[in-house]
Amino acid sequence: MQCKAVLTDGRGKVFVDIVEIDPPQADEVLVQMRAAGVCHTDHKYMFRDIPRILGHEGAGIVVDVGPGVTHVKPGDRVLLNWATNCGECFQCQRGNHSLCESRRHPPLHRTRYKGTGIERAFFLGAMCSHTVVAKQAVNKLEVDISFPAACIVGCAVMTGYGSVVNAAKVQPGSSVVVIGAGGVGLNIIQAARVAGAARVIAVDINGHKLELAQQFGATDVVLAARNDRGLLQAAEQIKAMTAGRGADYAFEATSVPALGAAPLAMVRNAGVAVQASGIEEEITINMRLFEWDKVYINPRYGMCRPSVDVPQILDLYVQGMLKLEELVTRTYPLDDASQAIDDMLAGVNAKGVLVIA
Numbered sequence: 001m002q003c004k005a006v007l008t009d010g011r012g013k014v015f016v017d018i019v020e021i022d023p024p025q026a027d028e029v030l031v032q033m034r035a036a037g038v039c040h041t042d043h044k045y046m047f048r049d050i051p052r053i054l055g056h057e058g059a060g061i062v063v064d065v066g067p068g069v070t071h072v073k074p075g076d077r078v079l080l081n082w083a084t085n086c087g088e089c090f091q092c093q094r095g096n097h098s099l100c101e102s103r104r105h106p107p108l109h110r111t112r113y114k115g116t117g118i119e120r121a122f123f124l125g126a127m128c129s130h131t132v133v134a135k136q137a138v139n140k141l142e143v144d145i146s147f148p149a150a151c152i153v154g155c156a157v158m159t160g161y162g163s164v165v166n167a168a169k170v171q172p173g174s175s176v177v178v179i180g181a182g183g184v185g186l187n188i189i190q191a192a193r194v195a196g197a198a199r200v201i202a203v204d205i206n207g208h209k210l211e212l213a214q215q216f217g218a219t220d221v222v223l224a225a226r227n228d229r230g231l232l233q234a235a236e237q238i239k240a241m242t243a244g245r246g247a248d249y250a251f252e253a254t255s256v257p258a259l260g261a262a263p264l265a266m267v268r269n270a271g272v273a274v275q276a277s278g279i280e281e282e283i284t285i286n287m288r289l290f291e292w293d294k295v296y297i298n299p300r301y302g303m304c305r306p307s308v309d310v311p312q313i314l315d316l317y318v319q320g321m322l323k324l325e326e327l328v329t330r331t332y333p334l335d336d337a338s339q340a341i342d343d344m345l346a347g348v349n350a351k352g353v354l355v356i357a
């Protein structure tokens with residue numbers, strides 16, 4: 001079938017055009033997409049030299065299923081996740097589902113652009129009127145939630161929540177620093193409150209984002225100076241706020257490579273630093289920042305276990321403990337994807353979401 005998709009040429013350009021997709025085969029699901037979130041990875045994919053359908057935060061309605069799919073049926077409302085684990089490999093057997101070594105997904109040639117197979121971001125390609133995905137990528141939505149709010153559970157919410165609950169395992173009564181109050185950072189903040197953190201300190205260079213941070217549960221805020229290299233001055237402020245010691249946990253959620261070590265500067269001895277924004281660049285680190293006995297975690301997808309975490313997140317949403325609708329501060333038609341990405345880079349939205357008619 002023919003579908004309308006947001007594509008990148010991998011050389012900086014984003015455009016909308018028609019792609020062709022084949023019907024679902026065994027263990028696959030055809031989803032009519034209704035909403036797709038905009039994430040920093042979409043921007044990274046614009047410069048990876050590979051043409052691709054963008055989007056990996058998606059929600060929509062099941063249209064058709066292949067043989068072997070029993071957990072959803074046509075008409076079901078679903079959200080997508082990209083931890084399509086096999087359940088059998090070395091890592092899956094150890095419970096590390098987000099590190100699966102044998103991820104399931106429909107092959108490249110079954111989605112085509114101008115007759116040639118095309119990559120889909122995270123094997124989802126959610127910025128498209130329809131997509132065919134592995135059955136593991138689909139979670140049924142059984143709660144009352146809008147498609148825009150549901151779609152962001154698939155990446156920003158999961159990454160933030162999972163970094164707190166699965167990776168750092170934040171303890172009740174603890175102190176938490178969150179660097180960067182964007183899409184992932186706000187979810188770290190609200191998950192830290194759910195985990196019972198007594199103190200949640202948000203750090204950002206943008207005063208508007210710090211106001212948002214407070215709405216999502218930050219107890220304190222630090223407005224960092226733009227010229228504060230590695231946020232070392234902000235780290236001194238954090239120490240002053242935490243008995244001179246540093247926080248129990250610090251999370252980096254800025255996607256700014258130079259801040260990859262900043263959470264280390266903000267945690268106490270034997271504290272936990274987490275890099276949750278997918279920084280992959282080479283940077284220089286003063287090894288003293290690791291002193292002493294600190295743990296640095298770089299969790300993939302918040303160590304996502306879709307069958308456990310997604311229902312838990314939706315349950316917390318129903319209880320009013322996680323704000324999801326409020327995270328979506330603006331929606332855009334599919335044709336305005338480029339504008340939505342620009343707005344994300346400018347820090348205009350908590351989350352911008354494309355709504356697909």
Ligand SMILES: [Zn+2]
Nearest residue numbers: 039041155156
């Ligand atoms: Zn993402």
Ligand SMILES: [Zn+2]
Nearest residue numbers: 086089092100
């Ligand atoms: Zn596996």
